[in-house]
Amino acid sequence: MGEHCARVRKKTKPRIAQLRKMTGRSWGLREPQLRVVANGYIRGALEYAAAAWLPAASESYVELLEMEMRAAARVITGCPVSTPRDPLLAEAGLVPVRARRNLLAARLSCLAASQRSGDPLRAVAEATAPRRLRTTTGWRDTGARALVSAGVRDVPVEERLHVTIPPWIDDTRVQFRLDIGNHISRTAPPDVRQERAEEHLATLPDDAVWVWSDGSAEGGVSAGGIGALITLPSGEEHELRAPAGRICSSTRAELVAIRGALEMLLRLEGGLAESPVIVCADSQAALATLASGAGSQATALGAAVWRLLLALTDGGRRVFMQWIPAHCGIPGNERADVLAKEASSLSQDAVPTDVRSMVKAVGRSATKAWRRSWPDSFFKTIMGDRMPMPVLLESRDEAVNVHQLRAGHWSRSQSYLHRIGRRPERDCPQCSDLACPAARCLVCREGPDTPEHVLLRCPCLAGARLRLLGNIRPDPTQLRDGGAVAALSRGYLSHQQPLGYGRP
Template identity: 55%
Template structure:
């Protein structure tokens, strides 16, 4: 909400409220301003300027036929094909484009795809020397936004080249995501950056230029693309703090920081032994009962475990009403009677599941990382319950 308020124009009521400094009336209660600013500060984004939100989309009725998008080079440009074949396919397509044009090779770079973005571009006018462009894309920046930033800077530079007004422009970039976003049309742009790009494209076509945006495969040896990639990496090292960030990118940066902190604060225990510092993907199984078993076994609180039921007081015995001692006979595995039937014992150690483990894992003893697989956990839980129902009953334990 703080980022959204900051993206609104001066005088907007929400922005005024967001920027207001109001004394707290209650010590234990914080408003959205305080919570938002604290989250931005923790993520290192408190002092980063926010890009003005796009309030009016560009009109869809303006003629845009002078802007053409080419998003494919055929099956020979697939990532599964060798770099030499992909380069040959790209060079074949490039030979079909206007040779007497302002050629633009642009690329974007972002550390980990989310931070310290930079855009680089190489411009080759028909008569003149090459021009290199470097521009920071933001402290927090997606790879796609870095690509768009590079393209915008390159097109603006191309429009200022002397003697190139009305000359065709060919822009080559290796981001299909960026091209697909622009190919939706001027009216489909939901970001200020996308709208600025289309406004620049329209200014260039209004001056008589045709603009061709061509996708090329990355890292296949195309000289222009390789140089643009190097320029983008250099641009990523430029000062970033004064570069505006859009609200969506800012929100994602705060969400990533909050998730990392939440995961780092997980207590040590069985769940962390299994999952490390990452949350599991949604469980997709045939039945809800299987999904419940999977979640409970990973969390260490399985409702079918004798040890767990005894720990919460649901399996009292004359000798012990309730305890958390894994050596207590009341929590002993009813199938093998060798140890408490904790999730670790059931999934990794219980002798009754040697066969299922061997079939699923290739080993009769499992490891903690094996429990990350939904199908393995579901199969072992079902196998254990089948053994338990056949060979173990409460009276036998007494």
């Protein structure tokens, strides 16, 4: 294991060096681009096949990998080496390797559970192997613990897609319409959106079978429910309500609703072979997933929906998949929405969930546990247990100031520079005592110029805090706004310049 970790670090270090060439203290790529490079180029190399070996790595080896991630985080944020690890990673938008270890093990466990019976990976996952060492656990035990911590251990996993639909299948009888003609803003009044939608729906065939489907998920992640209303040309109506899974995204709930409605439609009798079908859904994401084509579906759910669509069009029938705006008073959509919300309270125990939803649930649980473990600090006073948003400033220098100030180690404060020996005094060349006169704020001389003093207490910025935050003694949580922190740091540095203290 030690040799493998050494090889991983050897592969990762040149990539971190390349990341350093993309940015500096006052120039370089913006933070979103740096985060993409770090997560894809650096973390991708570090976590290659890590689900198989990382759960068995000892804490000392995991710490070696954590060092590489912290090095990447320092490049993204511009924070100094002395920055505490948790604020550093959080400001960079990165998750510790320890939290990722649980996620990777859980993903491999879910992938194994999604295989067919008799698959080698599933057989390995279901086997019980004796431990060689008490302190060493493999991906099976680590994944099981992660699933238990996330509360999804007993959720059945949906079988993955093994056979895709051939790309040469003719799917042209299914038409997708992801708009209602004229562009309408989401902020438009409901009556305007309803009027435009009804005008567009009036252009569709009159003698059609109308299918209104909708999905519901609590918080967009759990307690899924589906509802559907089918109106036949004769005026006969059929309703459907069913659970969509204890762990379920909003898009998945919408796809499950479409699948359930199509299954119900195929079961109906009454000579509907000649009537076109119009399926109305208010999720552009779900319809866009299906619009990529029958042969492009990569999930079992998407392929199942397309097989139902192909069965409907087998006799030459046309099917229109129409997007409609949500919550604007369209009767069919409103009824489907009510049915979906009612269905979310039904029993979810027997409803399977896809691997992606399971992995996301474990990821949320692992990240939440890490955030709750943050030690008390100025950073935690600001953020609580929330991850900071990317600092989207044009000036790289100001973005670095924001990260350093919130993380608690500002490389332009006198207290920090004196502590590392960059601001020696005759009586005290270097010390870490905040009560030392050399650590005092150069502007007000009332205390050490720590980030907390600069942002919350320094009298020279009282007016700026009042204008930006509405109070000369604002709540620390208001410093989550990167623009406000940048403005305060800019004002503080401007006060230092007349005193002869420019950039160090």
